[in-house]
Amino acid sequence: MKIAVGSDHAGFLLKESVIGHLRAAERPYRDFGVLSEDSVDYPDIAAPVADAVRSGECDFGILICGTGIGMSIAANKHKGIRAALCGETYSAHCSREHNDANILAMGSRVTGPGLAIDIVEAFLNTLFAGGRHSRRLDKITVIENK
Ligand code: RB5
Numbered sequence: 001m002k003i004a005v006g007s008d009h010a011g012f013l014l015k016e017s018v019i020g021h022l023r024a025a026e027r028p029y030r031d032f033g034v035l036s037e038d039s040v041d042y043p044d045i046a047a048p049v050a051d052a053v054r055s056g057e058c059d060f061g062i063l064i065c066g067t068g069i070g071m072s073i074a075a076n077k078h079k080g081i082r083a084a085l086c087g088e089t090y091s092a093h094c095s096r097e098h099n100d101a102n103i104l105a106m107g108s109r110v111t112g113p114g115l116a117i118d119i120v121e122a123f124l125n126t127l128f129a130g131g132r133h134s135r136r137l138d139k140i141t142v143i144e145n146k
Helices: 012-024 043-055 069-076 089-097 113-124 132-144
Strands: 003-007 029-031 060-065 083-085 103-107
Touching (some): 003 012, 003 043, 012 060, 060 069, 060 113, 069 083, 103 113
Parallel strands (some): 003 060, 083 103
């Protein structure tokens, strides 16, 4: 399982914490930046992370900005992306089990590094349940294709 990770300037430090965890946990990842706290526009980072997930280069993405809101909005404009903004582990778990989320968004100004790492693990360790949830996702795909 390979994970695409990206942040804007506001999310940079939390991204570094998340990457430190992924490295320690020996989870393969690709860092799509940013590499400093210099100001950038979050859609410019959401796009390559979304593309990496869409293309199959990476199985999941993690996007971090100040609130996680901009990143989740931007990522969800990309076809096939189901980005879930999570600030606790229950939502992260359900975003995978019910929504087959393929990108986790978090807010560095909202969520501290310890909780963020628990959220990441809840997200990555949960399988999609399928069944009735697949029917609902199929309806979202119909909307997406309009
Ligand atoms: C940057 O100041 C901030 O607007 C951004 O990181 C994010 O929170 C947007 O949703």
